Amino acid sequence: xxxxxxxxxxxxxxxxxxxxxxxxxxxxxxxxxxxxxxxxxxxxxxxxxxxxxxxxxxxxxxxxxxxxxxxxxxxxxxxxxxxxxxxxxxxxxxxxxxxxxxxxxxxxxxxxxxxxxxxxxxxxxxxxxxxxxxxxxxxxxxxxxxxxxxxxxxxxxxxxxxxxxxxxxxxxxxxxxxxxxxxxxxxxxxxxxxxxxxxxxxxxxxxxxxxxxxxxxxxxxxxxxxxxxxxxxxxxxxxxxxxxxxxxxxxxxxxx
Ligand code: PXP
Numbered sequence: 001x002x003x004x005x006x007x008x009x010x011x012x013x014x015x016x017x018x019x020x021x022x023x024x025x026x027x028x029x030x031x032x033x034x035x036x037x038x039x040x041x042x043x044x045x046x047x048x049x050x051x052x053x054x055x056x057x058x059x060x061x062x063x064x065x066x067x068x069x070x071x072x073x074x075x076x077x078x079x080x081x082x083x084x085x086x087x088x089x090x091x092x093x094x095x096x097x098x099x100x101x102x103x104x105x106x107x108x109x110x111x112x113x114x115x116x117x118x119x120x121x122x123x124x125x126x127x128x129x130x131x132x133x134x135x136x137x138x139x140x141x142x143x144x145x146x147x148x149x150x151x152x153x154x155x156x157x158x159x160x161x162x163x164x165x166x167x168x169x170x171x172x173x174x175x176x177x178x179x180x181x182x183x184x185x186x187x188x189x190x191x192x193x194x195x196x197x198x199x200x201x202x203x204x205x206x207x208x209x210x211x212x213x214x215x216x217x218x219x220x221x222x223x224x225x226x227x228x229x230x231x232x233x234x235x236x237x238x239x240x241x242x243x244x245x246x247x248x249x250x251x252x253x254x255x256x
Contacts, residue, residue, distance in 0.1 A: 010213055010247050011046035013076055013201075014240060015224025020050075020058035033059065034066045036228075036236060041073045043240035047095075049222045051078035052085065054102055061088060068092045076137075076222065081118075081125050089134065096135040098159055098199075098222075099125075112141035112161040116149035126153045137199060142187030151194040158191050159199040159222065160184055162212055166203025185215050192217040206230070206242065210250035221247065 019033040037048045048071055050059045067075050074095035079085035080102035089097050099122075101113045115122060115138055122138075129136045137157035140146040141164070150158045165184060168176035188198045200212055201222035213221065223243065230239045 010218065010251050011220040012044075012240070012244055012247060013047035013049040013199075013220055013222040014040045014045045014227060015049040015051065015078075015201075015222055016040070016228070017051050017058040017224055018228040020060070020063060024058060033063055034070055037067055037071045037073070039236050040240050041071060043237035044244050045073065045240050047074045047076055047220070047222075049076040049078060049098070049224065051100070052088065054080060054082070054084075064088065064092045064094075068094060077134075078139075081113075081122060086125065086128065089129065090132050093132070094134060096137060096157070097129050098137040098139055098157075099155075100139040110163070112143070112146060113139050115140060115146050115153060119149055119152065122153045126155045130154065130156075137197075142183040144187070144190055147187055147191045147196070148194065151191070151196055155196075157197040157199060159201055159220075160187050160191075160218075161202050162200050162204060163202040165212070166205075166208060169205075169208040170203075181211050184212060188215050188217040206246060209243065209246055213247040213250035 016033045016036045019031050019036040023031055048067060050064060050067060052059050052064055064077060076096040076098055077089050077092060077094040078098045078100055079089060081099045099113060101111065103110065126136050135157060136155040137159050138150040138153065138155050139159045139161055140150050142160050147158060162184060165180035168180045184200065191198050197219055198217045199220040199222060200218050204212060204221060204223045205226040212218065227239050227243060
């Protein structure tokens with residue numbers, strides 16, 4: 001277990017989905033998410049995350065194959081737990097796979113996976129990925145029952161859904177922010193005690209990342225929408241450098 005204010009490393013995984021969203025708005029090859037992945041790697045990111053959605057609204061199958069082939073950073077393949085996705089994931093052979101719930105009509109991933117309610121289905125699903133050498137992560141709300149169920153599947157990692165914290169920060173409601181942050185802290189500590197590696201993500205920005213980055217058990221943040229949007233103003237490399245700086249400052253001195 002790490003001490004509060006720990007300098008233990010905190011990785012940044014950059015989710016490049018929305019580069020593909022812009023590309024797909026026109027239908028041509030530009031802007032290329034794989035080029036964005038090369039750029040964020042050069043700027044100091046520690047991993048690339050991409051979500052292959054059932055409707056292929058942004059990342060498509062060939063993007064995943066190219067990311068694995070052309071990028072040397074670890075690739076985190078986000079997907080729903082379906083037979084179609086499992087087949088593709090095993091074909092691509094990423095470093096990691098994050099299982100997320102998926103509702104076709106949602107704009108983005110709303111809420112964590114109901115691991116407790118799908119245990120029988122998820123245990124063999126997780127095992128198949130693990131047997132293929134893929135590090136499996138389950139995207140869960142900071143709810144002790146879900147975290148305990150995630151550990152029971154045999155997955156080595158959970159990613160804590162920070163969406164409720166994001167919404168509290170967007171509404172600038174201090175009591176709600178404090179309460180959501182407390183759930184993240186308690187969930188991270190509980191998960192680490194169960195032997196899980198803890199990641200977190202969803203809705204993180206320059207303004208709200210530091211309290212989450214300061215949680216000592218969290219080893220990786222996966223951030224997408226804000227970083228790709230902010231790149232319009234600052235440039236993608238500068239956004240990566242600034243996010244890493246904020247994360248490291250929070251880790252070392254709690255500057256927030
Ligand atoms: N982690 C997971 C599991 C996600 O599903 C997403 C959104 O695709 C993110 C992180 C990144 O969230 P955001 O785009 O809000 O930074």
